[in-house]
Amino acid sequence: MALDKAKGRDLSRWNFSHTRQVENIKFLIVMIAKILAKGAAADIVGYVMREFHDKEQFTPDTWRVIDSDGILGNDYRRIVDSFDIGASLNKRISKPIGHIAVSFDKADLPRLTDEFMVQLAKEYMERMGIRDTQYLIVRHLETGSPHFHIVYNRVNLHGKAIDESNNFDKSRDATKAIKLKYGLTFSPKKKLYEDAIAEMKPKIQAAMYRCKSWDEFRRRLSPAGITVEFYNDRDTGKPQGIRFSDGEFTFNGSKIDRAFSYKRLDKFFAKNAGIKETQPQQTAPISVTAKVKESPVANIVESIIETGCQALGGLFQVGPGYDPEEEAFIHRMKKKPKKKKGRSL
Missing domain, CATH: 3.30.930 (BirA Bifunctional Protein; domain 2)
Structure with a gap:
């Protein structure tokens, strides 16, 4: 490297x-x-x-x-x-x-x-x-x-x-x-700076299409060579802004387009997911592989494809955003227990 x-x-x-x-x-x-x-x-x-x-x-x-x-x-x-x-x-x-x-x-x-x-x-x-x-x-x-x-x-x-x-x-x-x-x-240099913004904007817009979470958003931007980082509020420690980088230039989201601010993107993902609020999470890299038969390259490669390889699926699918058992437990804890009536002596 x-x-x-x-x-x-x-x-x-x-x-x-x-x-x-x-x-x-x-x-x-x-x-x-x-x-x-x-x-x-x-x-x-x-x-x-x-x-x-x-x-x-x-x-x-x-x-x-x-x-x-x-x-x-x-x-x-x-x-x-x-x-x-x-x-x-x-x-x-x-x-x-x-x-x-x-x-x-x-x-x-x-x-x-x-x-x-x-x-x-x-x-x-x-x-x-x-x-x-x-x-x-x-x-x-x-x-x-x-x-x-x-x-x-x-x-x-x-x-x-x-x-x-x-x-x-x-x-x-x-x-x-x-x-x-x-x-x-x-x-x-100035022209390259402006061109970098013009090049990043459609890639970010494309990654937003039907996107439902920050994790999915990051995975979609990765093949485009764009990384996402958040900066937090000093008092609350919660994310308040977002930056995009292509490896050479780094821009605040709103610098590229006002629609790319942290708050607007967060609301956009939440709306797509049908939930009230989303939060960025740290995720491990995801690799997608296919099970294929190892073989010589020339004619055998063609024959394997012609007979039908198993297609890769589930690309960009996002895992569940919550633990059902934990949610059920919290729900039970919020219920106020009924008081039992004591017997009179």
């Missing part, structure tokens, strides 16, 4: 190809590659393919698969099954699916055809050492910032783990080399 030694921050999730100082204004070279959290295929493929988003808002014209390799089928379930079968070749890797988002300056949009994005993605993966493995490239179109997502299997076609050592340094060098090769645009 790459760390900023001065501040102890994990830098592996966000990196820039190069920086320079121009008249006291920091400029960053775009393209930008964000190495996001690793996980299960069901989570990450579901995010990039908008499987759990509001279908009325994220219509087919807001995203599209622009390239893939080693994937059988083009629908969500078959793609997840393909990744799970590939991952079964090395069961020692607990989070087998890698996820990288690559974005560009708006000025480069006229050049960024699907074909050119695929070319850039393949060159980036080659420089990162992501080769001989399954991958999926999905372009997102719902924001003004042109970008695509690379989803890849950390288990290669020979059952060996992809070498991800020094990923931050490799990604920095890769983006710098590609930028210089194709003459991509410089972008000022």
Whole structure:
């Protein structure tokens, strides 16, 4: 894990190809590659393919698969099954699916055809050492910032783990080399700050769709590379505010949109759940796995899928928010016991 030694921050999730100082204004070279959290295929493929988003808002014209390799089928379930079968070749890797988002300056949009994005993605993966493995490239179109997502299997076609050592340094060098090769645009820090807000807003809105708890909200944001933290009232110690972070920029919820304040989100989740009040809870990471038969990759992988893999289910389901026995006990304790009438002597 790459760390900023001065501040102890994990830098592996966000990196820039190069920086320079121009008249006291920091400029960053775009393209930008964000190495996001690793996980299960069901989570990450579901995010990039908008499987759990509001279908009325994220219509087919807001995203599209622009390239893939080693994937059988083009629908969500078959793609997840393909990744799970590939991952079964090395069961020692607990989070087998890698996820990288690559974005560009708006000025480069006229050049960024699907074909050119695929070319850039393949060159980036080659420089990162992501080769001989399954991958999926999905372009997102719902924001003004042109970008695509690379989803890849950390288990290669020979059952060996992809070498991800020094990923931050490799990604920095890769983006710098590609930028210089194709003459991509410089972008000022302030603009990136504004673009970060514009990019985070639709992701937060999508995670809110029919969401019923803070735990579910956090799990939905995780594949998007966004974390949630609360800050408490000094007097009461209760949560009074919320911050969102993409690994580089951190914003108060209301800075992104007034609807993202702690109080408004809390009421929104409570309304969806049909309860009076919700509270944030600390939760352990959730992993979703599929039971698949380990087998050689080529024709056997295809035959397993064709005969029908067991689909993963229950994604984003939230466990019960209360203990029924405890609630029944509290209810009984609140009842005032009836006094027994004594017999007269």
